[in-house]
Amino acid sequence: xxxxxxxxxxxxxxxxxxxxxxxxxxxxxxxxxxxxxxxxxxxxxxxxxxxxxxxxxxxxxxxxxxxxxxxxxxxxxxxxxxxxxxxxxxxxxxxxxxxxxxxxxxxxxxxxxxxxxxxxxxxxxxxxxxxxxxxxxxxxxxxxxxxxxxxxxxxxxxxxxxxxxxxxxxxxxxxxxxxxxxxxxxxxxxxxxxxxxxxxxxxxxxxxxxx
Numbered sequence: 001x002x003x004x005x006x007x008x009x010x011x012x013x014x015x016x017x018x019x020x021x022x023x024x025x026x027x028x029x030x031x032x033x034x035x036x037x038x039x040x041x042x043x044x045x046x047x048x049x050x051x052x053x054x055x056x057x058x059x060x061x062x063x064x065x066x067x068x069x070x071x072x073x074x075x076x077x078x079x080x081x082x083x084x085x086x087x088x089x090x091x092x093x094x095x096x097x098x099x100x101x102x103x104x105x106x107x108x109x110x111x112x113x114x115x116x117x118x119x120x121x122x123x124x125x126x127x128x129x130x131x132x133x134x135x136x137x138x139x140x141x142x143x144x145x146x147x148x149x150x151x152x153x154x155x156x157x158x159x160x161x162x163x164x165x166x167x168x169x170x171x172x173x174x175x176x177x178x179x180x181x182x183x184x185x186x187x188x189x190x191x192x193x194x195x196x197x198x199x200x201x202x203x204x205x206x207x208x209x210x211x
Contacts, residue, residue, distance in 0.1 A: 018058075018092060021051045048098060052105050055080060055091070056127060060135055060155055065195040067137075069106070069151035071099040071144075078102060086195045103141070103149050110139045117147050125153070161203040181209055 059067050059082050066083035077093035094102055107114045109130060110123030125137040138154040169177060180188050190198050 018051075018054060021047055021054065022092070022094070045101075048101055048105055051094075052102065052109070053130060056135075056137065056153075056155075057133060058091075060133060065155060067153040067155070069102065069153075071103070071148045071150065072096070073146050073148060083194060086193050099148070103151055106139060106151055106153070107141070110137075112139070112141065117149055118143055156199075161207040162200060164204050164208050167197075167201060167204060177205075178208070181205055 055067065062082060062084060064082035064084045068081045068083070068088065069078065070081065071078040075096045077096055078099040079093055080091045081088045082091045083089075104114050106125075107121070107123075110125045112121045112123045120140065120142045122141075123139045125139055127133055127135045127137060134157070136156045138156060140152050141149045142152075143149050164174065164178065167174075180186075190201055192198050
């Protein structure tokens with residue numbers, strides 16, 4: 001994967017390259033010398049909005065299940081990692097000056113309290129309102145140190161549940177599963193590591209009994 005790759009937003013709007021966005025966030029003294037502070041701030045805000053959208057779009061296109069935003073104290077850059085097939089992989093790093101703005105933007109997208117930094121918060125982003133892709137993101141923030149917050153986003157595709165026979169279970173397991181679901185009482189345990197398909201399995205089960 002190259003950060004120079006062109007990724008379209010919702011298939012229509014070109015978000016540009018990641019390097020161009022990071023360069024714009026970093027600022028150019030020659031280009032910004034003739035601009036007011038408000039104009040420079042507005043331009044940076046616009047680039048940040050596009051950057052957040054691109055991070056989510058790229059993660060979805062790459063088949064990632066989670067996005068981890070990991071700000072570091074001091075002047076260290078904010079690391080962003082993606083979870084794919086259960087493993088975390090490095091994605092990009094954001095300049096330290098934008099770590100608070102990045103977290104604030106994500107909080108705004110899921111209607112969380114941007115003034116609260118000392119308590120964990122949970123929310124959801126309907127990305128169709130921002131990026132055109134039919135996906136939702138489950139967002140969790142947690143305070144770490146020095147007023148810094150980590151953010152984890154789980155990507156949830158907004159699509160119809162799969163049929164039970166499309167889960168690629170063995171014939172015997174599928175038969176047992178259907179027998180368990182047919183019972184009017186009791187429960188079964190659905191376990192596995194991150195990204196293994198627990199939610200997909202449960203949604204398929206609910207669709208199967210929802211008659």
